Amino acid sequence: MSSSRRPSPPDVSPAERDALRLWVVLSRAHAAIATHAAADVARHGLTLAEFGVLEALYHKGPMLLGEVQRSLLVSSGGVTYLVDRLEQRGLVRRDKCAEDRRARYAVLTDAGTAFVREVFPQHAAAVAGAMAGLSADEQRVARSLLRTLGTQAAELEAEQEREPAA
Amino acid sequence: MSSSRRPSPPDVSPAERDALRLWVVLSRAHAAIATHAAADVARHGLTLAEFGVLEALYHKGPMLLGEVQRSLLVSSGGVTYLVDRLEQRGLVRRDKCAEDRRARYAVLTDAGTAFVREVFPQHAAAVAGAMAGLSADEQRVARSLLRTLGTQAAELEAEQEREPAA
């Protein structure tokens, strides 16, 4: 029973300590950029997820709702919610899918396309501004590292789903 | 009025395009790691934010609620909510602050200290496992880049708050 204010550190290896620090730094960087990006799209009354739907549809054309779901990493209920909101604003429309009557396409309306065309460059500039702390080369390195980090972690996820209990 | 399925890309510079790609990759990496970390603490019925409070108190000792708030980047209502929950579980206690009767300390109870001591190493291992896609050297580089990215972006935020209208 030590009465010291600072408790003795539990057994955590230096490598684990480093991983935890990276996790903190990754979280803070993500939060900082997300705040910027969210503030930018909020000027148009949109959330980041809503804007993500528009962006995806703009770049990939009409998508099944399930594709949008996997592309944005949201839940099934989430896609319904997001597309509902964008539909109410007249930016997106739901179209029937001829090959599969369970599925539906999300499609940008003309107004939606015009909206993205106008807003996307501003958003790109806002994100680039938030990233300006790193040089172009540093951004390239960061992108490469984060890509492998993300895909490896996601793969680990998939493995653990295949064998839930050890 | 091109009728092409793929709309012509709006005017976005290559640098901005790269920044956007980095933003996507950063988001996905964060989401993947967060999923892992959240699943780990969920085994003990905790959220990541709740665990963050415990971790902060464990490493820094008693903290004013405002310090916890700034440390975890949550809202004022968020701290109240988080500390309420941890207090209900008997892991944290609120102590009066002698110097300032408006403020209150959040303090780990004995049970809370014991809990962190037991769970923290497991959590460190889980996070390290999620980071295993990068070598130790790569993690160091990533940490350095993300640190400057995060602090620079946060500083930009602070500047814009000082002069809200241009």
Add this chain to the structure above:
DNA sequence: GGTACAACTCTCAGCGCTGAGATTCTAGCG
């Protein structure tokens, strides 16, 4: 063809958190 199973979407209760306002207290100034 029928039957079981899986895929796609939607519904809805509820969680975690935000942010504006209320409350309580401190600090500084005349």
Add this chain to the structure above:
DNA sequence: CGCTAGAATCTCAGCGCTGAGAGTTGTACC
């Protein structure tokens, strides 16, 4: 000393999203 500005916390309405379950349609195997 009284007063005002502002800080620390709490309250509470409400937002964005999750995830389990329902409804519907496609698929594969008897």
